[in-house]
Amino acid sequence: MNYYGVLFNIALSKSFIYKSNQDIQIGTRVLVDFHNRKKVGIVFEKIPQTDVSEIKDVISILDDKPIISQELIKTINFASYYYLCPKGLILKNALPSKVFLQEPVDFENNIKTQMNHEKFFKLNDEQKNIYKSIKLEKFSVNLIFGITGSGKTEIFLHLIRGVIKDGKNAIVLVPEISLTNQYKRIFEEKFLDTVGLFHSQLTPKQKFIEWSLFRNQEKRVLLGTRSAAFVDLSNTGLIVVDEENDDSYKQENTPSYNAKDLLIYRAKQLNIPVILSSATPTVETYYKAAITKKFNLFKLQNRVNNCQLPTIEFAKPYNTLLSTQSIEAIKNSLLNNQTCAILVNRRGFAHFLVCSDCGYIFRCPNCNVSLVYHKKTKDLKCHFCESSFDIPKQCPHCSSYNIKDVGTGTQKMEEFLRKNFGNINIERLDRDTASSKKNTYNIVSSLIDGKIDIIVGTSMISKGYDIEKIKLVIISNIESIFALPDFRVDEKALSLIIQTAGRSGRKEQGRVIIESKLPPRLECFVENNDYEGFLNEEIKIRRSLDYPPFSHLIRIISQNPSEQVAKQNIQKCARILKNGNINFLGPTKCPIDKIKNKYRYHIIIKSNDIFKTLDFIANNLYEKNLNFDVDPISFF
Structure with a gap:
């Protein structure tokens, strides 16, 4: 009898033990009984022996081969550890939702190679030097720091052509869904119909199809936003993160992962190069390239065509x-x-509405922020909880009709x-x-x-x-x-x-x-x-201030419908951190202290030993009704 730890796409880190007479490969989908319901899970580990009684049988094995690789399993484990969130939530982000609905998966590779070589522009001397310097056969992180219009895209288009010739795929991350259409035009000119898209505006079915086609190498170049950081990279030879400075690569909600950092981690496991491209790289990226030399730094200082x-x-x-x-x-x-x-x-239309007589500002009742006036839809909207409200005719505070928009x-x-x-x-x-x-x-x-x-x-x-x-x-x-x-x-x-x-x-x-x-x-x-x-x-x-890149920040947030409970939880957290000699600021109210009817308090940890701090938090604070944001980019 074989025993397996099965992980589900739910907010839990633990895997559940099931048994089977068959030898099941790690990463394979199985159908099991979970709380008296049939549910699809992923075999995440093989368990040598167990003392657990009344272990349920695996109902059926859904695939002949693993649906996720050993490398992706390692990435999920790392992301759960580093970003202090349940493995099940990382798994949910890592795979299309259709995977958990018993959707059949095609494992047969159907490799397509289509290129229009005439559509590739000739590189100038600056571009050519960078192109020749980036080695495709091993791991490296390469920052292309070029002024706007200097032809950064053309360099990685040429590099992708080389990767595809070698039988590998390439993934290109862009910060906005709206950019994917322009990029798709540019890439399809060169790589014809082997270019895929992966972002949140696709339907579940479309996402599953694009994920499958890239996995099977029918699509050779995948253009995606943040969520594409978890696609199967088994056949991938190059990762590009364009506009690497953009905040959108960091997910704000749990799991609050950074797609750029995760892809660098994955590239190291796969021994493939990463290109970070920007006219305005982050301080952290530039520091690693120009000062510590952990990354390679390449500069483009002239626009194309001079x-x-x-x-x-x-x-x-x-x-x-x-x-x-x-x-x-x-x-x-x-x-x-x-x-x-x-x-x-x-x-x-305007930042907010205000009463000219008493100064009352119209605020969201669910969030402690001003409502934004939208004239086209004739309403007031909260940009945090997305609630909308009718425009008032008079001030609820002084009954004045003298209301004006500001901003x-x-x-x-x-x-x-x-x-x-x-x-x-x-x-x-x-x-x-x-x-x-x-x-x-x-x-x-x-x-x-x-x-x-x-x-x-x-x-x-x-x-x-x-x-x-x-x-x-x-x-x-x-x-x-x-x-x-x-x-x-x-x-x-x-x-x-x-x-x-x-x-x-x-x-x-x-x-x-x-x-x-x-x-x-x-x-x-x-x-x-x-x-x-x-x-x-x-x-x-x-x-001088010991801020990143010279330290790591971890933001701990307590939120609850009861302000007293939210405050008590963060105070308890502060006592535990103090006893552990952890350096932190707070506790205090968040700058926006109420969102979606939950009161919010936070603590900001400044750590010079990030893994030691993560271990302390995992051992002492993980189950304390707190949210964690490691390497935050927003402090609201």
Whole structure:
């Protein structure tokens, strides 16, 4: 008789013991009785012997071969340990939901190799040097640090061609679902119909099909967002993380894994190279490449075709949404049949509604945040719990009818532009318009095809778009970023400005107008396009404060419908940490102290020995009604 530990896609780390006369390979799907229901699980370990009585039999073995590899099992175990979350939740993220519904899996490889070599651009000398320096036969992490428009994508397209010739697959992570359509166009020109997509807007069936086709090598290049970090990499020879600086690679909810870091971990197990690409790499990545030399650093300091970087100007509007300088620039852009991109760092119509008489601000009853006014849908929305409310006619505090909107969102900017520029094609790209795959595809396709006169958007428009017709970029109302409770706030602001500015002038020199007041320190780096200078200065500041990359942070959050219970749990946590001589800040209320009707308190641990700290937490705090965020990028 053989005994097996079977793991389920539920919020538990323990595997459950089942028995079978058959020899079942680790990683194979089985059907078992779980609490009097038939349920699909994964054989996660073989157990030599057990004292457990009344062990249930495996009902059936669903596949002839393992559905997940030994490497992925090791990754799931590591992710559970490092991110302090149940293995079952990692497993749930790692496989398409259809896998747990007895969906048949095709294990036969049907390798396709299709390439249009004529569509590959010839590399310039800078690109060629990097291409030749990256070795595909062993593990390495390679940062391509290149200014916007310098041809970073073309380098890894050539590297992917080499990987495919060697019979291997490649995976390319991008930060936004909206980017996958542009990338798919670029990649399909070269690799034809062997390019797959993997992201959260696919249906469960579509996800399962794309996962299967990449696994069987019918699709040779997989373009994906964060969730693609767990796909089967058995036949993969190269991993690319584009725009590696983007926060979206870190999942905010449990399991709060970082896709970039997990893929580096997986690449090391598989002995394959990783490419990290960005015009604005994170301080942590740059430090590992330029200072400690753990990563290889490659720089691209010129735009392709020797095109100049855009000019930078500063302006300030008075009693209007845009300055006279920007309005005249837009008129000129329209006359020349060019596209103008306008960044507004907030979706919705206005930041909030306020009573002019008593100062009452309309807040979400479920979350301690102001409600955002959305004029198009005629409601107030909470951007944290997604609740919506009717717009009040009078103030609930003083009964005044004198209610006004404060701040500018993408909707207000869109309305302002329509009033001032009449019958032109204006589109908006933000979380509201990008909520459906079809709408996102239509907007991005129109932008690529040059059919949009003005595109208004949030940070979504800063991420990787290469649109020839965009010559003018206006950055409006970015000051709100500096209110974030985050030691990385200068890094995030500068990265957003440089990335957005980089959408301008890909074929001839463009123009950028910044309608925000920046701290003098950042203004200097923006004017000189000196992001590397900022990184070196920021590293000195981080070193003096012992912030990452010189330490690791772990955020512990207590949340509960009862504020008293949430507070008691975090205080108990603090006592345990203090007794363990763990260095931490807090406990205190979270900056947003109530979300979805749960009160929130947190502690921030600063650790110089991350694995020792993780072991302490796992042994002392794991079952204490707490949430853990290791290497957090948000502190709300």
